Amino acid sequence: MKFLLKNHISDAAQSLKANRSRSFLTVLGISIGVASIVTILSLTGGVKRIISDQIQQYGDDLIVVRPTYTNHAKDIFSHLTDSMSFASSSLTLQDVASVKSLDETMLVAPVSVSQHELLGDNDAVSSVIATTPDFFNIFGLTARDDDDLNSSLSQNTIVLGSRLSVRLFDSVDTIGKKLIIKGESFMVVGVLSPIADPININNVNLDEAMFMSIEKSPIVDKTPQIQQINLRTRQDPATVANLVDQAVAKNHKNAKDFEVLSGESIYSPAENILSLMSITLSIVAGISLVVGGIGVMNIMLVTVAERTREIGIRKAVGAWGGQIMVQFLIEALILSIMGGVLGFVFGYLGASAVALFTPILPFISLDIVKTAFSISIAVGVVFGLYPAFRAARKKPVDCLKYYR
Amino acid sequence: MTATIIEIRGLNKRFGVGDAETLALRDVNLKIKSGEFVMVTGPSGCGKTTLLNIIGLLDRATYGEYYLDNHPVARISKRKQARLRNEKIGTIFQNFNLIQGMTVIENVALPLIYRGVGKTKRLKTASRMLGRFQLNEREYYLPNQLSGGQQQRVAIARSLVGNPSIILADEPTGNLDSRASHIVMEELREIHEQGNTIIMVTHNANLTAYATRVINIIDGHIDTDININKRVAKNPARQRRRR
Numbered sequence A: 001m002k003f004l005l006k007n008h009i010s011d012a013a014q015s016l017k018a019n020r021s022r023s024f025l026t027v028l029g030i031s032i033g034v035a036s037i038v039t040i041l042s043l044t045g046g047v048k049r050i051i052s053d054q055i056q057q058y059g060d061d062l063i064v065v066r067p068t069y070t071n072h073a074k075d076i077f078s079h080l081t082d083s084m085s086f087a088s089s090s091l092t093l094q095d096v097a098s099v100k101s102l103d104e105t106m107l108v109a110p111v112s113v114s115q116h117e118l119l120g121d122n123d124a125v126s127s128v129i130a131t132t133p134d135f136f137n138i139f140g141l142t143a144r145d146d147d148d149l150n151s152s153l154s155q156n157t158i159v160l161g162s163r164l165s166v167r168l169f170d171s172v173d174t175i176g177k178k179l180i181i182k183g184e185s186f187m188v189v190g191v192l193s194p195i196a197d198p199i200n201i202n203n204v205n206l207d208e209a210m211f212m213s214i215e216k217s218p219i220v221d222k223t224p225q226i227q228q229i230n231l232r233t234r235q236d237p238a239t240v241a242n243l244v245d246q247a248v249a250k251n252h253k254n255a256k257d258f259e260v261l262s263g264e265s266i267y268s269p270a271e272n273i274l275s276l277m278s279i280t281l282s283i284v285a286g287i288s289l290v291v292g293g294i295g296v297m298n299i300m301l302v303t304v305a306e307r308t309r310e311i312g313i314r315k316a317v318g319a320w321g322g323q324i325m326v327q328f329l330i331e332a333l334i335l336s337i338m339g340g341v342l343g344f345v346f347g348y349l350g351a352s353a354v355a356l357f358t359p360i361l362p363f364i365s366l367d368i369v370k371t372a373f374s375i376s377i378a379v380g381v382v383f384g385l386y387p388a389f390r391a392a393r394k395k396p397v398d399c400l401k402y403y404r
Numbered sequence B: 001m002t003a004t005i006i007e008i009r010g011l012n013k014r015f016g017v018g019d020a021e022t023l024a025l026r027d028v029n030l031k032i033k034s035g036e037f038v039m040v041t042g043p044s045g046c047g048k049t050t051l052l053n054i055i056g057l058l059d060r061a062t063y064g065e066y067y068l069d070n071h072p073v074a075r076i077s078k079r080k081q082a083r084l085r086n087e088k089i090g091t092i093f094q095n096f097n098l099i100q101g102m103t104v105i106e107n108v109a110l111p112l113i114y115r116g117v118g119k120t121k122r123l124k125t126a127s128r129m130l131g132r133f134q135l136n137e138r139e140y141y142l143p144n145q146l147s148g149g150q151q152q153r154v155a156i157a158r159s160l161v162g163n164p165s166i167i168l169a170d171e172p173t174g175n176l177d178s179r180a181s182h183i184v185m186e187e188l189r190e191i192h193e194q195g196n197t198i199i200m201v202t203h204n205a206n207l208t209a210y211a212t213r214v215i216n217i218i219d220g221h222i223d224t225d226i227n228i229n230k231r232v233a234k235n236p237a238r239q240r241r242r243r
């Protein structure tokens, strides 16, 4: 039996080589479907990795309160302007106070992002994050000269991201410098260390942001919006999230115009756009796998017809239907597996191409390799079965009478 | 020598339906003993090939009984029939039926593949068989690089490589000139002398000299069935008397 299998494989290889160009085209057909699937999986894997990286970076004890009508689903792909495009947030400073008053919450940082023109030595338009100093603790941000940032944000003092500091004053050493926003003068009391990961939790590049006190935000923004409240606990995040939910709900008279997220769900909005892409690609993958499979079936039917006499001869010298079937099934499998390999390469390239336009890095795991492999085997079997069956079923005498 | 190897009773073979219906074999009764050299003759279209295909398990009778080695063929599974074709029966065709994409030696070794023989052993056996037919220098030729006579010798080598006890040959010399035919017939006679049963279809009356028995079919039915004493059979005068 082992010998027979070896033989089938070498026979199939020979037959495929003899019809090189049509074999190649069939392989190409399969590869498109597999490529789509590999792209999806690779990107999904990439996003999952971003999420798990962020959890690792910020810990799993982070809790976030968001107004529900804001379109946060656009998440990390959206531009800053998008994240500010909501009408008015349901979150208020009173909510911040209520959350803060809970014993279980350790750090509480409301976030209100807006964009303004800043006048320093140079002018720059930049994101202004109105928050509390807890923000720095929550996200583990430190000052470049190790200053304590806990009292950094007060009436007229601000903190700069390192790149913004350079843009405004051509230097990172800008403590004590003054800058003007909407006619009001602020003093720089801290500059952040450069941040390794430029994408951040509030879709703002923190290296390019300015931080000010939330109480002072009406000066720059007449209707300040609290787009998010970040908080951290020492206790079980899910339990605390519940308490936070109750506290805020009381303020909102039980209106469900906000949500409290903890753990993975904080980062998962990124999956929305991805799932859209996944669905599109899945449809493409499904269709092209079927089309590719039909290609395999078509070529195999041609092969079986062309080799009818050979089938007859093999049967005459002692092959039974099962052996003929396996022979042609293996040929179909070789086609589809080669399509799988090529598709894997294409898929990886495709994911890399997507990665050029998004922060997602293509991600390849053994599971993806296995999936691509199983899919191509499944296509080979499903679409190779019928032609192989046709070959096996023929009566030897009818095959031998066949002329072409 | 006297064991019955093939027994056919009331065999009929019908092709097609309705207007296109042909009764290729009608009520054929036949008993062949081990070691016979049977020649089947008859006009074109009388059903010789059809009969040989049924005996060779390549085709099935429409109805009637066929016992191979005392086993009713109708009750042998397809898989087992394939096994019998592989081990018990060697088939030679008028048009050689070699696989064009394979070398001569691979063609000869083909039956051994389905017996699970390893490649090295397969090629060694095939090579030995080709040596017997003086075809060793042609081992790696493709079939279409050989003459008709050579191709038929390759086909005979293939039919013998698995050491079958029954050889079925459908006009093995039909495409060959008299010299090539002679070589092929000498091979068959040698095989017969080694104890094999041979059933051969031919149009060439001269070749019946090799047979121990001549069966003439007319219109799907056995017309005459003559046993020939080998020594006497070589006398042409006696031969002509058969019908």
Ligand SMILES: Nc1ncnc2c1ncn2[C@@H]1O[C@H](COP(=O)(O)OP(=O)(O)OP(=O)(O)O)[C@@H](O)[C@H]1O
Pocket (backbone or CB within 6 Å): B015, B016, B022, B023, B024, B042, B043, B044, B045, B046, B047, B048, B049, B050, B051
């Ligand atoms: N597949 C088939 N379909 C329909 N009729 C067939 C088929 N095969 C054979 N026949 C018919 O059966 C009859 C016997 O055919 P067969 O091939 O056995 O003749 P034969 O004796 O071998 O003739 P020849 O000497 O010319 O080879 C013929 O009338 C032929 O037309």
Ligand SMILES: [Mg+2]
Pocket (backbone or CB within 6 Å): B048, B049, B050, B170
């Ligand atoms: Mg014939």
